[in-house]
Amino acid sequence: MNTLPEVPLSRREMLLGLGALVVGAVVPLPGRSGRLLGAEAATGPLVANAFVCIAPDSTVTVLSPNIELGQGPFTGLATLVADELDADWSQMRAAHAPADARLYANPTFGVQGTGGSTSMYVGYESLRKAGAAARALIVAAAAQSWDVPAAEITIERGVVRHAGSGRSGSFGDFVAPAGQLTPPAEPVLKTPDRFIYIGRPLPKLDTRAKTDGSAQYTLDVYRDDMLIAVVAHAPKFGATVASFDDAAARRVRGVVDVRGTDFGVAVYATSTWAALRGRQALAVRWNEAAAELRSTAAIEAEALALVRSRGQVAAERGALDAALAAGHQLIEAEYTFPYLAHAPLEPLDAVIERRGDLIEVWMGSQIQTGDQMVIAQVCGVKPGQVRLNTMLTGGSFGRRAQQGSQFAAEAAAVFMAAGGRRPVKLFWTREDDIRGGFYRPQMVHRLRGAIDAEGRIVAWEQVIAGRSILTGSTFEGAMVNGIDQTMVEGAADLPYAVPNLQVSVHVTKSPVPVLWWRSVGHTHTGYVVETFxxxxxxxxxxxxxxxRIELLADQPRMAGVLRRVAEISQWDSPPPAGRARGVAVVYSFNSWVAEVAEVSIGPAGEPRVHKVWCAVDCGRAVNPDIVAAQMEGGIGYGLGAGLYGAITLDEGGSVRQSNFHDYRSLRIGEAPEIEVAIMPSAERPTGVGEPGTPPIMPAVANALRRLTGKPARQLPLVQRG
Amino acid sequence: MTIVLNVNGVERTVDVDSDTPLLWVLRDELRLTGTKYGCGIAQCGACTVQIDGRPVRSCVTPVAQVAGQPIVTIEGVTGPEADAVREAWVQHDTPQCGYCQSGQILAAEALLRATPRPTDADIDTAMAGNLCRCATYPRIRQAIKTAARTLEGRRS
Incomplete structure (x- = not known):
C-alpha cells in the first residue's frame, strides 16, 4: 500500500520553495500510479530510492517527477539512471512518479512541476545520484551474498560479476538482500569519460506504445460507472451563469444530470456523444457584468497608445536620450502580437473518482502539487487524500502548467456538483480549448534605435505593453522589483553590446486569462530583438x-552557435534564385539557439519556408536525438503560430476562432526540412523543450524583409482575409 | 438502435443512436482507445481509421453509415505496410507526445498501399489532413520514405 503524501503546503511554502530533492528516501512502489511502460509491476521490487525501482525480473523503472508530454523526460531521466547503474538499456522502463512534493519538488519552483525546460538540468544531479545509490546497494548485496569484497565487484550492462570467483548474476538476484541495506548518503558519481549512455542517441522508451495505440492518455481512462461531463462555458471572458433551462438537455438519451457550477453548466451523460448533444440542447443566460466586451483591436489600440510613453523601467544603461538625439540614423518600429492558444492535440481532460476517503485523479498534470491542493480544497479533503496519477498527455506547450490550477478546480467542481460519488471524466472539446483563454498574452512593442556616423549601434529603446502572466497568480513571488520578468526576458537582458539602452513596460488589464506558452516572453521579445x-x-x-558576432564579444556561446549555423547553412554562398535567408539567435532557458531560415514567397503569396538550419548549445546533450527532435518541434510550433496563429475577440468580447479550421496549424506540406547541429559541451545540460521556438519567426521575417524590402512587424505574418 | 460493426475483423454489436460518430462508438462502447479525439470536425486527423482500406475521419462518420463495412483501427492494422510503417516510426523515433500518431500511421499505411513509392508531393497530399502539434513532420516524412524502401526491398 502506498504511503500517501501528507502535503500540507501553505501557499507561502510553495512560493519560497521546499528545498532540495530527497535522494535516498525510501518510498513504497507506486505501482498503481503510473503504467509501467512495457512491463507490469512485479511483486517484491527493490525501491532503491524515490526514483529507482528494480523488480525481481531485473527491469529497472525510473520514476519521473516530470510529466512526459513528448519532450522526452522518461527517456532522458532513465538514461541518467541507467548510466550510473550500468544497466542494460533494454531493462530500463519509465513511469510517472506519484504526486508528492516532499520527494519530487522541482527545486526551480519549490513544488512538483514541469516547466522552464528544467527536467534535464535538475535531473542531471538528482537522477544520477539515484542511479549511483541503487548501484551501490546492488554491489553491497552481491558482496554480502558472495562473501567477497565490494571493491572487486563490477557491473556491466546489467550483469553483476566477481571476476575472482567467476560468479555473476543480474539485478533481480539481489533485489531482496539489497532491500535490507541502507543506501549511501553521498553516492560517488561517474566522471564523464566513463559515461556509457549519456550523449548517445538511445531509442526512446515510449515510442512503441505510441505506434500501436496502447499508450494511455487521460482521455483513455474509463472507470466503472463513470459519467462523462462537458461544460457549457461562458462565451465571454469573465461572464457567469445567470440562469439556465436544462429541460431539453435532460431529454437527450444518455444524459443523467445537469448542474450549474462556478465554471459553467455541466452536463453529465453515460457517453461522450450524449453529453455533447445535451450541452447543445441547453439554454443558458449569462451575466456579462464583469465580462471583457472589448475587441482585441480595441485592446491593441490601447496598448499602442501606451507605448508612446515610457513605462516602468526594467533595464537601463548609458544615457539613452542623448544617444538617440545624437544618432546619425534613427529607426522607429512598432510590433504587435496576438493572443495565441496552445492547442495541444489532446484537449484538457481529467478523471476523478472517490474511493473510501481518497480522491483518485487521472490527469496530464504539469504542476502536480498545485493541482493536488486545489482538488483537495474543492473536494473538502486533505491534499494527502488526493491520489494524483500523472498521465501521458497529448502535448501541452505550457497549457497544462496552470498557475492557480483552474482546470483541476473545474474538474473537481464538476465531480462534486454531481454528488461526488460516481466517477466523472471532464472532457473539453476543441472549441472549449480554443475559446478557453489562458493564452499567450497579446503584446505591443515600440522600438527606437540609433546608429552613429561610424555605423555603430549606439542606442536602443524598447517599450513593451501587454498582459502580465505573473501578476495576481500563485507565482507572483517570482516578480523582480515589481516587474514580471516574463514580459521583458530577452529584452531587458539584451545580449548585444549597445552602450545606451532602456527597456520599460506597461501592464494592461483584462479578464482574458493569460499563460506561458512555449518559450514564454521570448515568443515576442525574441522576435522584436532579432528583427530590429x-x-x-x-x-x-x-x-x-x-x-551580430561583433556585438557579442562577451557572449562566446551565443557567438559560437552563430558561427556554427553559418557553417552548416553555408551562409556565405548565395541562396537559390527567388529565395532569401535570414538568421536569428536567442538565449532562453539557459541554452543558446541560432537558426537560419531559407524562404520564398509561395504562389498564393504566403511565405514558404524551405529549410531551417539550427545550432544549439544546451550544455551536455544527454540524448542528442531528443535534443534534435525538440529543436525540430520547437521550430515547427513557432513557425505555425507565427505564420498563421491568432486568437481575436470581436467587438462585444466573443472569441472569433473555435477550431483548427480558423485557428490554423502548421501542416506537413508547410513544414520545412530541418538540420540541427549540437555544440559539443561538457557543461551541465540545459533546456531544449522551449529554446528552439524563439529564433524561427525572426529568422523567417529577416529573410522575408530581404525578399520584399519591407519589415514584417505584425504577427501572424499571414493575416486573415 | 442496434448496429453490427466489423471492427478489426471482428463483429461487434452496439446499441447507440444512429448518428453517433464512429469515434465515440470505438472509444466509449468498444474501448478501442487508440483512436483519438482532436477536433470533432475532420480538421486534425487524430481520429483517422480505415474503412474498406481508405482513411476516414471517424469523428464525423455516423456509425450507422459504416455498419457492416470493414473498419480497421490502430489496434488492428496489420500486414506488410503496417509492419514497415511501425518499424520506420520506431527507427526514426517519430512520436513526441504521440497523441496524433495513430492517425498518422493509418494515413501513412493507406498511402503506401495505394502509392508504393510516394514523392514528397504525394506525402504532402496524403498526410495534409493529419495535424501534429508537436510538429514531428520531418520525421513522419522520413519514416514514410524509409517504410517505402523497406517494402521495396522485401518485394524484390
Whole structure:
C-alpha cells in the first residue's frame, strides 16, 4: 500500500520553495500510479530510492517527477539512471512518479512541476545520484551474498560479476538482500569519460506504445460507472451563469444530470456523444457584468497608445536620450502580437473518482502539487487524500502548467456538483480549448534605435505593453522589483553590446486569462530583438551574422552557435534564385539557439519556408536525438503560430476562432526540412523543450524583409482575409 | 438502435443512436482507445481509421453509415505496410507526445498501399489532413520514405 503524501503546503511554502530533492528516501512502489511502460509491476521490487525501482525480473523503472508530454523526460531521466547503474538499456522502463512534493519538488519552483525546460538540468544531479545509490546497494548485496569484497565487484550492462570467483548474476538476484541495506548518503558519481549512455542517441522508451495505440492518455481512462461531463462555458471572458433551462438537455438519451457550477453548466451523460448533444440542447443566460466586451483591436489600440510613453523601467544603461538625439540614423518600429492558444492535440481532460476517503485523479498534470491542493480544497479533503496519477498527455506547450490550477478546480467542481460519488471524466472539446483563454498574452512593442556616423549601434529603446502572466497568480513571488520578468526576458537582458539602452513596460488589464506558452516572453521579445537588430545592422551596412558576432564579444556561446549555423547553412554562398535567408539567435532557458531560415514567397503569396538550419548549445546533450527532435518541434510550433496563429475577440468580447479550421496549424506540406547541429559541451545540460521556438519567426521575417524590402512587424505574418 | 460493426475483423454489436460518430462508438462502447479525439470536425486527423482500406475521419462518420463495412483501427492494422510503417516510426523515433500518431500511421499505411513509392508531393497530399502539434513532420516524412524502401526491398 502506498504511503500517501501528507502535503500540507501553505501557499507561502510553495512560493519560497521546499528545498532540495530527497535522494535516498525510501518510498513504497507506486505501482498503481503510473503504467509501467512495457512491463507490469512485479511483486517484491527493490525501491532503491524515490526514483529507482528494480523488480525481481531485473527491469529497472525510473520514476519521473516530470510529466512526459513528448519532450522526452522518461527517456532522458532513465538514461541518467541507467548510466550510473550500468544497466542494460533494454531493462530500463519509465513511469510517472506519484504526486508528492516532499520527494519530487522541482527545486526551480519549490513544488512538483514541469516547466522552464528544467527536467534535464535538475535531473542531471538528482537522477544520477539515484542511479549511483541503487548501484551501490546492488554491489553491497552481491558482496554480502558472495562473501567477497565490494571493491572487486563490477557491473556491466546489467550483469553483476566477481571476476575472482567467476560468479555473476543480474539485478533481480539481489533485489531482496539489497532491500535490507541502507543506501549511501553521498553516492560517488561517474566522471564523464566513463559515461556509457549519456550523449548517445538511445531509442526512446515510449515510442512503441505510441505506434500501436496502447499508450494511455487521460482521455483513455474509463472507470466503472463513470459519467462523462462537458461544460457549457461562458462565451465571454469573465461572464457567469445567470440562469439556465436544462429541460431539453435532460431529454437527450444518455444524459443523467445537469448542474450549474462556478465554471459553467455541466452536463453529465453515460457517453461522450450524449453529453455533447445535451450541452447543445441547453439554454443558458449569462451575466456579462464583469465580462471583457472589448475587441482585441480595441485592446491593441490601447496598448499602442501606451507605448508612446515610457513605462516602468526594467533595464537601463548609458544615457539613452542623448544617444538617440545624437544618432546619425534613427529607426522607429512598432510590433504587435496576438493572443495565441496552445492547442495541444489532446484537449484538457481529467478523471476523478472517490474511493473510501481518497480522491483518485487521472490527469496530464504539469504542476502536480498545485493541482493536488486545489482538488483537495474543492473536494473538502486533505491534499494527502488526493491520489494524483500523472498521465501521458497529448502535448501541452505550457497549457497544462496552470498557475492557480483552474482546470483541476473545474474538474473537481464538476465531480462534486454531481454528488461526488460516481466517477466523472471532464472532457473539453476543441472549441472549449480554443475559446478557453489562458493564452499567450497579446503584446505591443515600440522600438527606437540609433546608429552613429561610424555605423555603430549606439542606442536602443524598447517599450513593451501587454498582459502580465505573473501578476495576481500563485507565482507572483517570482516578480523582480515589481516587474514580471516574463514580459521583458530577452529584452531587458539584451545580449548585444549597445552602450545606451532602456527597456520599460506597461501592464494592461483584462479578464482574458493569460499563460506561458512555449518559450514564454521570448515568443515576442525574441522576435522584436532579432528583427530590429537585423534592420539596424542592415542600415549600418553589416552582415547579419558577422554584425551580430561583433556585438557579442562577451557572449562566446551565443557567438559560437552563430558561427556554427553559418557553417552548416553555408551562409556565405548565395541562396537559390527567388529565395532569401535570414538568421536569428536567442538565449532562453539557459541554452543558446541560432537558426537560419531559407524562404520564398509561395504562389498564393504566403511565405514558404524551405529549410531551417539550427545550432544549439544546451550544455551536455544527454540524448542528442531528443535534443534534435525538440529543436525540430520547437521550430515547427513557432513557425505555425507565427505564420498563421491568432486568437481575436470581436467587438462585444466573443472569441472569433473555435477550431483548427480558423485557428490554423502548421501542416506537413508547410513544414520545412530541418538540420540541427549540437555544440559539443561538457557543461551541465540545459533546456531544449522551449529554446528552439524563439529564433524561427525572426529568422523567417529577416529573410522575408530581404525578399520584399519591407519589415514584417505584425504577427501572424499571414493575416486573415 | 442496434448496429453490427466489423471492427478489426471482428463483429461487434452496439446499441447507440444512429448518428453517433464512429469515434465515440470505438472509444466509449468498444474501448478501442487508440483512436483519438482532436477536433470533432475532420480538421486534425487524430481520429483517422480505415474503412474498406481508405482513411476516414471517424469523428464525423455516423456509425450507422459504416455498419457492416470493414473498419480497421490502430489496434488492428496489420500486414506488410503496417509492419514497415511501425518499424520506420520506431527507427526514426517519430512520436513526441504521440497523441496524433495513430492517425498518422493509418494515413501513412493507406498511402503506401495505394502509392508504393510516394514523392514528397504525394506525402504532402496524403498526410495534409493529419495535424501534429508537436510538429514531428520531418520525421513522419522520413519514416514514410524509409517504410517505402523497406517494402521495396522485401518485394524484390
Amino acid at each position: 537588430i537585423d534592420e539596424l545592422l542592415e542600415r549600418a551596412g553589416k552582415d547579419p551574422i558577422a554584425g
